[in-house]
Amino acid sequence: MAPRWSPALLLAVCGAVIGALLGMAAHALTGALRDFASIGGLRADSYEVLVHDNHAEHVAQLLAVPGNPARS
Helix, strand or coil: CCCCCCHHHHHHHHHHHHHHHHHHHHHHHCCCCCCCCCCCCCCCCCCCCCCCHHHHHHHHHHHHCCCCHHHC
16 A cells, blocks of 8 residues: 655645756756845945934034044
């Protein structure tokens, strides 16, 4: 007597086979090229500082200090 497969197992195996075939076809159609670009890092060109009015003068003094890394 042949082993009886449950419907869920049969669907899972069929889905895996179909997914593998579609993945191979997509890989072959794109010429095996990757479709993403990797970057080494991300750095903002500028920043905005939002402070409460009570602290604005103090923050302006801190930002005005020569050699402050926030000024570069």
